[in-house]
Amino acid sequence: MKKLEQEQKSSLIFWLVCFGVAIFLFVFPFYKGVFNGGTPTFQGPIYTSVLLASVILFMFAIYYIYDHHSKSKIQIFVLIIWLIPLSYWISSFNYASYFMAQQSVLIHCIYAIFFTVALHLSATKFGLSVLRKLVIYSGYLLVLFGLANVYNFSQYQDAILHMRLSGVFQYANAYSAYLLALLFISLVHLENTQKSYFKLVQGVMLIPIFVSLLLTYSRGVFLILPVVLILILPLLEIRKQISLFINLIVVTLVSLLILNNIISIMSLDDAGKLENINRWSSLSLIFVSSLLVSVICFLSHKLVERITNNNKSSTKTWRFSKLYISCFIVLILAAAIVVGKMEHIVKVFPERLQIRLETISASNNSITERFNFYQDAFSLLKDYPVFGAGGGAWFTLYEQYKQNPYTSRQAHSFLMQELVETGLVGFTIIFSIICLIFLMFVYRYFKNRKEGYQDSLIFYVAFLCIFLHSLIDFDLSYIYLSVLIYICLGVLAGSSGLVINFQPANSSKNGDSSIKKSTWMRFSYSTLIIIISISLFITSVKLIKANTLYNNVVISLRNSPDLNEVNKNLNAAIELNPNNYDYYFLKNNILLSAYEQTKNEAYITEAQKNLEQNKVKEPFSHSLMESKYSILMKKNDMEAAFNFLIEQKKYFPWDITIYDRLIGLGVEVGKIKSEYWDQSILVFEEFAAKITKLEQAQDYKITANMYNGVGLIYYFKSNNKNAIQYLKLGLSGPYENIDNKNLNRLYLALTLQENQLDKKLYDKFIAKYPEEKQAIDTKSKKITIGDNIEFIK
Numbered sequence: 001m002k003k004l005e006q007e008q009k010s011s012l013i014f015w016l017v018c019f020g021v022a023i024f025l026f027v028f029p030f031y032k033g034v035f036n037g038g039t040p041t042f043q044g045p046i047y048t049s050v051l052l053a054s055v056i057l058f059m060f061a062i063y064y065i066y067d068h069h070s071k072s073k074i075q076i077f078v079l080i081i082w083l084i085p086l087s088y089w090i091s092s093f094n095y096a097s098y099f100m101a102q103q104s105v106l107i108h109c110i111y112a113i114f115f116t117v118a119l120h121l122s123a124t125k126f127g128l129s130v131l132r133k134l135v136i137y138s139g140y141l142l143v144l145f146g147l148a149n150v151y152n153f154s155q156y157q158d159a160i161l162h163m164r165l166s167g168v169f170q171y172a173n174a175y176s177a178y179l180l181a182l183l184f185i186s187l188v189h190l191e192n193t194q195k196s197y198f199k200l201v202q203g204v205m206l207i208p209i210f211v212s213l214l215l216t217y218s219r220g221v222f223l224i225l226p227v228v229l230i231l232i233l234p235l236l237e238i239r240k241q242i243s244l245f246i247n248l249i250v251v252t253l254v255s256l257l258i259l260n261n262i263i264s265i266m267s268l269d270d271a272g273k274l275e276n277i278n279r280w281s282s283l284s285l286i287f288v289s290s291l292l293v294s295v296i297c298f299l300s301h302k303l304v305e306r307i308t309n310n311n312k313s314s315t316k317t318w319r320f321s322k323l324y325i326s327c328f329i330v331l332i333l334a335a336a337i338v339v340g341k342m343e344h345i346v347k348v349f350p351e352r353l354q355i356r357l358e359t360i361s362a363s364n365n366s367i368t369e370r371f372n373f374y375q376d377a378f379s380l381l382k383d384y385p386v387f388g389a390g391g392g393a394w395f396t397l398y399e400q401y402k403q404n405p406y407t408s409r410q411a412h413s414f415l416m417q418e419l420v421e422t423g424l425v426g427f428t429i430i431f432s433i434i435c436l437i438f439l440m441f442v443y444r445y446f447k448n449r450k451e452g453y454q455d456s457l458i459f460y461v462a463f464l465c466i467f468l469h470s471l472i473d474f475d476l477s478y479i480y481l482s483v484l485i486y487i488c489l490g491v492l493a494g495s496s497g498l499v500i501n502f503q504p505a506n507s508s509k510n511g512d513s514s515i516k517k518s519t520w521m522r523f524s525y526s527t528l529i530i531i532i533s534i535s536l537f538i539t540s541v542k543l544i545k546a547n548t549l550y551n552n553v554v555i556s557l558r559n560s561p562d563l564n565e566v567n568k569n570l571n572a573a574i575e576l577n578p579n580n581y582d583y584y585f586l587k588n589n590i591l592l593s594a595y596e597q598t599k600n601e602a603y604i605t606e607a608q609k610n611l612e613q614n615k616v617k618e619p620f621s622h623s624l625m626e627s628k629y630s631i632l633m634k635k636n637d638m639e640a641a642f643n644f645l646i647e648q649k650k651y652f653p654w655d656i657t658i659y660d661r662l663i664g665l666g667v668e669v670g671k672i673k674s675e676y677w678d679q680s681i682l683v684f685e686e687f688a689a690k691i692t693k694l695e696q697a698q699d700y701k702i703t704a705n706m707y708n709g710v711g712l713i714y715y716f717k718s719n720n721k722n723a724i725q726y727l728k729l730g731l732s733g734p735y736e737n738i739d740n741k742n743l744n745r746l747y748l749a750l751t752l753q754e755n756q757l758d759k760k761l762y763d764k765f766i767a768k769y770p771e772e773k774q775a776i777d778t779k780s781k782k783i784t785i786g787d788n789i790e791f792i793k
Helices: 002-010 012-030 040-065 076-080 083-094 098-121 125-150 172-192 196-215 219-235 238-270 276-310 312-316 321-339 351-358 365-383 393-401 414-447 453-470 479-494 512-558 563-576 581-598 601-615 622-634 638-648 656-669 675-693 704-716 720-731 741-753 759-768 770-777
Strands: 073-075 499-501
Touching: 012 040, 012 098, 012 125, 012 479, 040 098, 040 479, 040 512, 073 076, 073 512, 076 098, 076 414, 076 479, 083 098, 083 414, 098 125, 098 479, 098 512, 125 172, 125 196, 125 238, 125 453, 125 479, 172 196, 172 219, 172 238, 172 276, 172 453, 172 479, 196 238, 196 276, 219 238, 219 351, 219 414, 219 453, 238 276, 365 393, 365 414, 393 414, 414 453, 414 479, 453 479, 512 563, 512 581, 563 581, 581 601, 581 622, 601 622, 622 638, 638 656, 638 675, 656 675, 656 704, 675 704, 704 720, 704 741, 720 741, 741 759, 741 770, 759 770
Parallel strands: none
Antiparallel strands: 073 499
């Protein structure tokens, strides 16, 4: 092993691989955590991640060829891990979105690469030490950067969102899970490290980390924190359990004492009143508190160590002693839940944090919404049970399955996301791998504690914190956090001891055949990963170039564009990445805009051709649905547009715009075929029934256009009573619109005919348009609607 460590230290390729990992951990989180958001905005960093991962894999393949330690064996998990991207590839044949399914395969190749590299790098104590430092110090960088935004030294977009610290992730809940991982990494590593100066460094960062965690105001973290504690503490010696618990209490108390000061700084900054004197005094408070906590943690560790050493003989006799503290924590937490409801206990926390903690209950809207997501995910799974609907399944299909009008392109659960994307087969593969690695690490940790397994403990801690939180949120939609999870899994897998030996124990008898087999297997594996790396490299270069061209087009369109240059760049982007439907959507918008200006049918024809090319690959795309609707309306084919929206309604049953458009179109197409009027009324009644079922429908309600459209339809059907009823709802109250002369004239004339004159609206309308008085007042005059009614959107 020492020989291997010396080879690593002197190997240029080893350091290049480490440098590649360092670039990802230190640089890529600043690209919004490399969020897989499903839109072109997020795609550039994803493709660059694929490029970096392919280069790392290629360098690793070269390193592996010359790695004497691996000449006669291969870790089973470096083969098994590729079942995960394989499961996504298989699911892509049953895609909901071809583009997103293919992109998910690439993303999971990134994960497999970092897993493989972490597994091999951690084979030695030196390699493990390098990985550990990269994870810890990159984390500290992100924490300090987050606080730099609090104090206005940096202005990263949405680092503070709605007065919640979101850091580089722009989402407070994801950042909180990452901070929880860093908090426990620091606490555990402080207990395990032997170097005093390093204990002090770890201690200094505890306050910035915990304060940042509190500033996220995340409720989910407080829910999983006791679970994490219970799963971590039994893996520590009893003295370390006690010391860690003491340190956690100290950090919590000191953080709460200084938290109000930092919140006031955020409020001043938000109001634009932050001054240097406030900023530096608050920073000084954090700095002094951090030093104080570091010293206290250091001394408490030494004190607990001395006490337990003095009572070493007695502690050894404690059976299951490692579980005592965990059980004690459970009891303390249970008591805290009961006592915590008392007003004087809750008031220890700052007001905003009090409110967040008090709303942790099953009846909370956020929790209720999550249960709705999970129910809808199971409904989706019923239609795609075996292999799922491919990557991006939730993003693409959730509108079809949702039971109320929420907007959430993430399933808010890694478990649910995997189920709908890869089905029961892929889900079983992924979670079997995770559970096997996790359980084998825990088993071998207890069995071989003295063999250096404690060095891997921080990776166990990081995995636990982020993974557990990802079960109730979409943390792992951030590729950065997923890579961190797979690095941790790679390290834990490296300690499993599951290897394939190419050279059996009696290899001396078989001599040449064993060596040949070993060489052939190593060469085959290296060749395979080189082929994968080259394929990923070529693919990523093309995708990056296409994304760059697309972004240039978007920028050009904002500033006086040269249409020829725009078309040239966009066509080049489509040629490089023909599966990206967003490129086609933008192209169709440009074509329709050109048609509007020139009335040249060639533009419409080309737009239709683009739609036909994508119809099979993206059958559920909302943007392509919008594009087709626009084409039909430009062609003035209202009947086809109406029938198209009726068809699309089953895919977007809560899309208020579809109902609004259908009723508006129904007014006009009903003049051609009266059955369209009846169909439009049924559409209205369907939508009204949805509203009735909703307990809270603040922004989701019947629009003025819907009321007016139905009112007009009833008027055309000679049902004046219903016409008046619905036109009144669409023209009065919150929807009052005096400037709509035609509809107001019709409504007021109808009310006058039926002796139900709306006097209030009548007076307002006549005051503004006195010339309309005669048209309304003359009862004998036949009421007609002007041809210039612009009702359809």
